[in-house]
Amino acid sequence: MSIAAASHGFLSPTGVEIAFLLVGLVTFGAALVTVTTRQLVHAALWLVVALGGLAVEYLLLTAEFIAWVQVLIYVGSVVVLLLFGLMLTKAPIGRSPDADSGNRWAALAVAVAAATALVWVVVDAFRTTWIDLDGAAAGSTKVTGESLFRNWVLPFEALSVLLLAALVGAIVLSRKAKAAAPAAARTPGAHDDRGAKEGAR
Template sequence: MSHGYLSPTGLEIAFVLIGLVTLGSGLLVVTVKNLVHAALWLLVCMGSIAVEYLLLTAELLAWIQVLIYAGAIIVLFLFGLMLTRAPIGPTEELNVRHRWPALIVGLGAAGTLVTVIVQAYQHTWFDPRGAVPLGSGEALGTQLFKYWVLPFEVLSVLLLAALVGAIVLSRRGRDTEEAEA
């Protein structure tokens, strides 16, 4: 099987097209002037990444991405927007006054990373279909509970701590109550 840039497979074409959607929606997330729109574009971005996961044969991850990111986290953001009474309509206050340093850093990071990656992996091909068995729910569950039990448990403790922390932080303190009363 010969490889080449000029004879892309169907998988590659699909991947690149979805990738363009991802990048475009990502760019909109960080540039649009309406905060609610940004959250919604983030939803699109997450969804397209989930599709990319599918193309990379990470089946289980794709569904988790949709469930947790596209579902739970976006909803969290929308709640946050409501609670902080963020401006709903388009506003200029969303961005810092001077954006060119951020632009320089972003372009620099992109240039450096892309250059390095292209240099390192320009002759590497792989067949995603061969990796299908690794991404299934069964395979991932087996590995998780065979090799990664301890981090998994530690992570549960971390989640608990985050839960408690979030509650403590967002609970109205006694002094605040008194001040308001």
């Protein structure tokens, strides 16, 4: 245990720890609204708030490199990709009843189980680890980059392929919608209705 950990306990938190807790609560609230709202555009915008809150949490933990990567990749790429997908597929802008699957209790049970497992793993792995928030940064950009591109390069590349597939799928769906519109206009029923309207005139 470091000197920073021994100087104060849980009953005397520092300003950084209070800010970390407040930002965490805002991030949790934004994530909750993201998965409960029935408006797709609002969900994407609240996702920006949640991911931005995580970036602030990384900054408070003196992990500046991870914070900026969070902003550049997730806020600047993933959310923009979601918004482009919504625009290309002409998703409904307003309230959409189809956004609710009806399996909220099952989803809540899975979310609680996953959160419990994640918290247990993190607490068990870092039970005696303390971060000196008032000192220098614990991990440099060089160390983080080497760990990322040596040990986690395959998931990193798989994520980029997944994002590319999502963008291509959005473009394909938008082209199918455009091709279906002229086909519907050329149907015999449409001509009959047009002829009946002209005869009535």
